[in-house]
Structure formats: C-alpha cells, structure tokens
Amino acid sequence: MTSSMVTTLWRENTTALIVGVVVVPLAAVLYSLVSSYASTRPYRHFPVASTDGLSPKDSWYQAGSKTIAAGLENNAPFQVITGTGPRIVLPNRYADEVGRLPNLSLSQAFQKDYMINLPGFEPFATLNRDDHFLPEIVRTKLNQSLGIISPDLVEETALAVEERLGDDTEETHTIVLRTEINYLVNRIISRVFLGPTLCRNESWLELTERYSTNAVVANKILRKSPHWARRFVNWMLPSGRKARQDLRDIYALLMPEVEKRKQRMREELEAGRKPPKQADFIGWMYETARERREDVDYVASQIGMNMAAMHGTTEALCQALVDVCVRPEVLSALRKEIIEVIGPKGWSSNARLKMRLLDSFLKESMRIHPHNELAINRKVLEETRLSDGTVLPKDAIVVVAAAHFDPTVYDNPNTFDAYRFVREGNKGNSQFTSQLVATNPNFLAFGLGKQQCPGRFFVAEMLKITMSYLLLKFDWSLVDGQIPERIKYETNIVFDGAAKLGVHRRKEEVDVGRSEF
Numbered sequence: 001m002t003s004s005m006v007t008t009l010w011r012e013n014t015t016a017l018i019v020g021v022v023v024v025p026l027a028a029v030l031y032s033l034v035s036s037y038a039s040t041r042p043y044r045h046f047p048v049a050s051t052d053g054l055s056p057k058d059s060w061y062q063a064g065s066k067t068i069a070a071g072l073e074n075n076a077p078f079q080v081i082t083g084t085g086p087r088i089v090l091p092n093r094y095a096d097e098v099g100r101l102p103n104l105s106l107s108q109a110f111q112k113d114y115m116i117n118l119p120g121f122e123p124f125a126t127l128n129r130d131d132h133f134l135p136e137i138v139r140t141k142l143n144q145s146l147g148i149i150s151p152d153l154v155e156e157t158a159l160a161v162e163e164r165l166g167d168d169t170e171e172t173h174t175i176v177l178r179t180e181i182n183y184l185v186n187r188i189i190s191r192v193f194l195g196p197t198l199c200r201n202e203s204w205l206e207l208t209e210r211y212s213t214n215a216v217v218a219n220k221i222l223r224k225s226p227h228w229a230r231r232f233v234n235w236m237l238p239s240g241r242k243a244r245q246d247l248r249d250i251y252a253l254l255m256p257e258v259e260k261r262k263q264r265m266r267e268e269l270e271a272g273r274k275p276p277k278q279a280d281f282i283g284w285m286y287e288t289a290r291e292r293r294e295d296v297d298y299v300a301s302q303i304g305m306n307m308a309a310m311h312g313t314t315e316a317l318c319q320a321l322v323d324v325c326v327r328p329e330v331l332s333a334l335r336k337e338i339i340e341v342i343g344p345k346g347w348s349s350n351a352r353l354k355m356r357l358l359d360s361f362l363k364e365s366m367r368i369h370p371h372n373e374l375a376i377n378r379k380v381l382e383e384t385r386l387s388d389g390t391v392l393p394k395d396a397i398v399v400v401a402a403a404h405f406d407p408t409v410y411d412n413p414n415t416f417d418a419y420r421f422v423r424e425g426n427k428g429n430s431q432f433t434s435q436l437v438a439t440n441p442n443f444l445a446f447g448l449g450k451q452q453c454p455g456r457f458f459v460a461e462m463l464k465i466t467m468s469y470l471l472l473k474f475d476w477s478l479v480d481g482q483i484p485e486r487i488k489y490e491t492n493i494v495f496d497g498a499a500k501l502g503v504h505r506r507k508e509e510v511d512v513g514r515s516e517f
C-alpha cells in the first residue's frame with residue numbers, strides 16, 4: 001500500500017467516524033428537538049389559558065379543571081398547553097358541529113397521547129388504528145350479538161359476585177372498591193370477549209389488570225417528559241419495563257388460544273359455513289381481517305379492546321355504588337323497580353328497557369361525576385373552517401367542553417336527581433333521547449358524532465345486570481362515613497385505588513340469576 005493510499009484510507013475512515021459518531025447523532029437530536037418544538041408550540045390566534053399565576057403547562061397539570069374554567073370565561077375557543085402539546089378547547093356550543101365534521105379523527109388524537117410508537121404500547125396502537133378495525137367490530141359484531149350475550153352476562157355476574165363478595169356472610173365487610181369492581185368488570189367483559197374458560201383464568205385477569213396499570217403509569221410519566229427523550233425514558237422507567245414484561249407474558253398465555261380459534265374460524269369459512277352465532281372477539285377479528293385482507297396483532301388488539309371496555313365501566317359502576325350509599329332514599333325505589341321487572345320471569349331481552357329509573361340513575365351518576373370534563377377529543381386532518389369562521393389549523397388537537405353543569409341546560413345542575421331523565425323521557429317524544437345510551441351535546445360521557453362510543457349499548461346492559469345483582473343481594477355503606485375520594489389527573493377523574501366501601505349480604509326478594517332470553 002502506497003503512502004497516498006494510506007492517507008486516503010485514513011481520511012475516509014476519519015470522515016466516516018465523524019459522520020457516524022458526531023453528525024448523525026447530532027442531526028437526530030436536532031431533528032427531535034425541532035419536531036418536539038413544532039409539536040409543542042402554541043397555535044396562533046387562540047388565547048392560552050392558565051390560572052393561579054402558574055405557567056400554562058403547570059396550570060394544566062396542577063389545576064386542570066380551574067384552567068378550563070378560566071379559559072371558558074370568555075365563551076370563545078382557547079388553548080391549553082398539555083404534556084403532549086397544545087390543545088384547542090371549544091365551548092359546548094360547538095359540540096354538534098365538531099361531532100359531525102368528516103375530517104377530524106379520534107384515533108389520531110389518541111395516537112399522540114398514548115405513545116403508540118413506543119414498545120409496550122402496542123395495545124393502544126391497535127385500539128387507535130386509522131382504519132377503525134376494533135370500533136367497527138364493536139359496532140357490527142358485538143352490538144348485533146347483544147341478544148345472545150345477555151344470558152352470559154347474567155351467569156358470569158352471578159358467579160363472579162358470589163366468589164368475590166361471598167354468599168352467606170352475616171357480617172359487614174369492607175372491600176377495596178376499585179380493585180373489586182375492576183375484577184368483576186374484567187371478568188364479565190372477558191366472558192363476552194373470550195368465553196367461560198379464559199374469563200375465569202386468574203393469570204389472564206391478573207395480567208391484563210397489571211399491564212393496564214403499569215402502562216397507564218408509564219404513559220403519565222412519558223407525557224410529562226420532553227418529546228425527544230421519551231424513547232429513552234420509556235426504556236428506563238420501571239413501570240415501562242414492567243408493562244413490556246406483562247405484555248410478553250400475555251402473548252405467551254393468549255397466543256395458543258388465538259391460533260386455536262383462528263383455525264376453527266378458517267375451517268368454518270373454508271367449508272362455506274357461517275361461523276356459529278356466539279360471542280368470540282378473536283373469531284370476529286379473524287373474520288373481519290379476512291374480509292379486509294389485513295394483518296392483525298390479535299393479542300395486542302384483544303388487550304386494547306379489554307382496556308377500552310374496562311376503564312370507563314369500572315369507574316361508572318364504582319360511582320353508581322357510591323351514589324347509592326350517599327342517597328339511601330333512592331335505593332328502595334331502585335330495588336322496587338328491579339323486583340318488578342325481573343321478579344315474574346327473570347331477565348328477558350327487554351328487561352333493560354323497562355328499568356327506567358335505574359337507567360336515569362346511572363345517567364345522572366355519569367352526568368354529575370364525569371370521568372373527564374372534556375370530550376370529543378379529535379385531531380384536525382385538514383385545515384377546517386367552522387360555521388362561525390373559527391379556523392382549526394391542520395394537525396391541531398381539539399376538544400369540546402361538557403355542559404353537564406350548565407344551568408341553562410339542566411335545572412339545579414349541581415343537585416343529584418335520580419329521576420331527572422325519567423321526567424325528561426315523559427315529555428313529548430323524548431323517551432329515546434333521555435336514555436343512558438343516547439348521546440347529544442348536553443350529555444357527552446360517551447362522546448358524540450361519528451366516533452362516539454360504540455360500546456355504550458353493551459355498557460347499559462352490563463351496568464343494569466351488575467347493579468341489579470349488587471343491589472338486591474347486598475347492602476352498601478360508606479366506611480366511617482367517608483365518601484371515597486376521586487383523583488384528578490389533567491381533566492381525567494378516577495377513584496382512588498385505596499377507596500373502600502362496606503358491604504353486607506342481604507336476602508334478595510327474587511332470584512336475580514334467573515333468565516329467559
């Protein structure tokens with residue numbers, strides 16, 4: 001090798017080294033910083049809300065509700081600065097219009113909030129696919145199978161309640177509210193999605209609960225971390241590591257079942273037979289994916305679906321029980337209605353529709369204790385001009401404020417009135433619009449418009465069956481007169497994990513486990 005060749009080789013190696021060690025990482029960091037800045041920069045033309053002299057971001061994290069209230073004082077669109085970037089908040093009068101706009105996306109708004117590109121968050125990614133794979137299965141397969149699902153709901157509720165709360169105890173005992181209700185809901189939902197064997201498999205129930213807790217904790221921390229550092233933070237975080245391990249364990253547990261069910265469906269479909277009419281979420285996913293010729297991560301999708309179904313239902317059921325404890329005068333009226341409806345023949349397909357007071361009570365409970373103060377979370381896919389001229393920039397995230405406490409919408413909005421929606425249903429033609437499952441700008445617990453919650457019919461059925469059980473078979477009481485605390489995070493509100501309720505077995509007046517569907 002000549003000396004000039006050696007020099008050239010040295011130069012090239014050095015250049016490669018500089019490019020590899022300095023330029024590429026620097027460019028990556030710069031790119032991250034620029035995209036991080038771009039995604040967190042406030043939008044032009046929308047005032048930024050804050051309160052208590054805090055910076056906008058601290059104001060959002062430390063006083064989310066007050067920040068929203070401060071912003072709404074001018075009754076015009078404004079923005080808040082969250083950990084995942086600015087968000088435009090629209091007063092409630094925009095709800096109808098925003099719900100109907102075609103170029104806004106719920107899934108894309110959630111993709112940003114739920115770190116879908118990071119390892120360990122795959123179930124959130126499947127839930128929020130752009131092609132609406134899971135919501136479509138709920139809308140088509142699940143909702144059309146409600147008739148065949150109800151007997152399973154009744155049976156699993158009976159078994160799970162008896163196992164967890166006991167059947168013959170004479171003493172009042174205390175339960176950790178969220179833990180018990182979450183177990184019941186997970187088990188009942190898993191019965192419908194996965195059948196009677198897996199839904200009683202303790203490893204499945206434990207792992208799904210643990211994964212969702214770890215993933216939610218990790219997500220909260222990641223939202224507060226700088227955009228560019230999230231991949232690294234996720235790698236180091238104990239909750240992130242645990243969530244990834246939980247996920248690996250769930251894959252090991254569920255994958256053989258997925259293969260078995262896919263095989264069964266394949267055989268049915270290839271033989272030209274219609275798959276049997278039964279609740280089987282994996283089978284439904286297989287059928288839908290086959291029609292669309294798509295690849296699906298069945299395990300991640302199943303967990304994503306369980307989480308979507310479990311979270312709101314657990315909070316709603318916990319809240320309903322607390323509301324019963326605080327308002328014992330409503331309890332006897334609720335029991336009377338349940339006995340009248342299911343007493344003669346047990347559960348039947350239209351029992352749910354006949355429980356008008358329970359329906360109104362549950363709706364009032366969700367109105368007055370919303371799980372989130374903001375609704376209709378959407379990403380703007382194309383610059384959009386609203387009817388009053390407000391321009392929503394492309395890629396902006398928008399949300400709409402609820403009107404649950406607006407005195408022009410609800411009489412005495414701060415008073416819990418179990419009969420509120422029964423009365424409303426008695427007026428004119430509003431029997432349907434006053435039901436728990438009805439969505440409108442005045443009641444946003446299930447969102448509104450094209451992407452409103454497709455699981456709400458299933459929720460209504462499930463809540464009525466479980467509440468009937470829990471109210472006829474048990475008396476409920478506050479522990480030391482303390483109303484269980486709810487914790488606010490940004491504008492989300494959830495029950496404290498340590499909150500407790502007293503429970504005492506009572507003699508039910510009718511056999512609440514009987515059904516004739």
Ligand code: HEM
Nearest residue numbers: 135308309312313316376377445446447448451452453455
């Ligand atoms: C009390 C319980 C529940 C509450 C409060 C609740 C609430 C919500 C809300 C607020 C949304 C967003 C809607 C929007 O922005 O317009 C949503 C979406 C969704 N919910 Fe529920 N939900 C509950 C239970 C369930 C259940 C049991 C299921 C499944 C069986 C489910 C499946 C979904 C799905 C798939 C979406 C996404 C819809 C889409 O992207 O088009 N939810 N839910």
